[in-house]
Amino acid sequence: MALEVEKPACQPPEANGRLLPQLFRVESRRRETADTFTLTLAPAGSDIQGWPFGAGQFNMLTAFGIGEVPISISGDPAEPRRLIHTIRAVGAATRTLCRSAPGDIIGVRGPFGTSWPVTEAEGRDLVIVAGGLGLAPVRPAIYHALAQRSAYGSVELIYGARTPRDILYYHELERWRGRFDVRVHVTVDSASAEWRGRVGVVTKVMAQARFDASHTTALVCGPGMMMRFTVQELLSRGVSADQIFVSLERNMQCGMGLCGHCQLGPVFICKDGPVFPYNRVKDWFEKREV
Amino acid sequence: METIEALLAAHPFFQGMSPQHLAAVAGCGRRVDFKAGDFLCREAEEALDFYAILSGSVSVEIFSARRGPLTTATVEDGEVLGWLWFEKPFHWHLDARARQVTRAVALDVGMLRSRCEADHDLGYEFMKRYAHHLAVQFRVTKLQLVDMYGT
Numbered sequence: 001m002a003l004e005v006e007k008p009a010c011q012p013p014e015a016n017g018r019l020l021p022q023l024f025r026v027e028s029r030r031r032e033t034a035d036t037f038t039l040t041l042a043p044a045g046s047d048i049q050g051w052p053f054g055a056g057q058f059n060m061l062t063a064f065g066i067g068e069v070p071i072s073i074s075g076d077p078a079e080p081r082r083l084i085h086t087i088r089a090v091g092a093a094t095r096t097l098c099r100s101a102p103g104d105i106i107g108v109r110g111p112f113g114t115s116w117p118v119t120e121a122e123g124r125d126l127v128i129v130a131g132g133l134g135l136a137p138v139r140p141a142i143y144h145a146l147a148q149r150s151a152y153g154s155v156e157l158i159y160g161a162r163t164p165r166d167i168l169y170y171h172e173l174e175r176w177r178g179r180f181d182v183r184v185h186v187t188v189d190s191a192s193a194e195w196r197g198r199v200g201v202v203t204k205v206m207a208q209a210r211f212d213a214s215h216t217t218a219l220v221c222g223p224g225m226m227m228r229f230t231v232q233e234l235l236s237r238g239v240s241a242d243q244i245f246v247s248l249e250r251n252m253q254c255g256m257g258l259c260g261h262c263q264l265g266p267v268f269i270c271k272d273g274p275v276f277p278y279n280r281v282k283d284w285f286e287k288r289e290v
Numbered sequence: 291m292e293t294i295e296a297l298l299a300a301h302p303f304f305q306g307m308s309p310q311h312l313a314a315v316a317g318c319g320r321r322v323d324f325k326a327g328d329f330l331c332r333e334a335e336e337a338l339d340f341y342a343i344l345s346g347s348v349s350v351e352i353f354s355a356r357r358g359p360l361t362t363a364t365v366e367d368g369e370v371l372g373w374l375w376f377e378k379p380f381h382w383h384l385d386a387r388a389r390q391v392t393r394a395v396a397l398d399v400g401m402l403r404s405r406c407e408a409d410h411d412l413g414y415e416f417m418k419r420y421a422h423h424l425a426v427q428f429r430v431t432k433l434q435l436v437d438m439y440g441t
Binding site for chain 1: 347349350358360361362364389426429430433434436437438
């Protein structure tokens, strides 16, 4: 007679949500620009009470039957009951997610990765530079900084987009700009005569930002080329390389540093990043060979 | 009312210039005010002035008959406008239009060129600033051309 052997658990207790997608229902879908949408998600079951995350972390979103994609969380970390993701429709999975209607079910794994150092930056000036869709991953850090405004010195937000029609979170930028305790600089690369704001690249507008370089933490997020030139500008203004943080993007798949798809030199973007101090990745950042 | 010399001394483009050179440059200057919609310069017109913007905002435009005026850059307080007056035939290549009430010091470029010719130290001092301004313009133009935000 064979012995009855107790079967070991076939999945680790933390598997749900990390290895297996949890089901979320689309509560609302909002068009931001021609090809970019913001989805608000709520748990489809009652077993998930919230989805705590750090500003800058990302989730893997599944469009069932189509694919899974890494998308930064762009909501307020203080409001973990709703998940907010801003998605640009560029491939099959993102196009499907962007077409989601309220009531649709999508899968969520996460949250993954490192966060913007918003707590460590307290007591310092905060310069946030974002370009294009890069405003989405940094928005949770902006929410945090504005909620804890007195913990920081000056707060400067510099945002660049291709044209006025490509500006993300337009009305929210207007609201932030209306505050007396934060300086918001918005610029576009080109515009028609109706545009009343600035025209010029982000690096040029940075000259207007006021901060004490030796006591400044900078958060930079956007296309690689924009970040490269922004970092150069920050370094030339005297901001220390270990106080410049960049959010990098690669082909993230597992989210846990197991599959190796997002490896960049000695680091895995999904596990060691996506937020890095610049001095940690400077030898690999925007390097031609990788 | 502040003198032209004091206005220029406070302007970033002229920062650190010696009082002697500043006085020579200020001698070419006059205060000018523009209402929203006024042109500071127009394409193909003779470049008579080089502007140090004191306050306001100016759009630098290329006019397209099909698309109308396209803004390629804005010039704000603390910046300078006009970078072709050092090169023959001394004509503007773009339009520049005030987007709001804009105050500036206009420097007579004919007089400025003569003074730079007569005093090469002044000319070199001016050209250093001018070269830096051009380098910045080229850098930002290159970034604009590559369409960084394109997918």
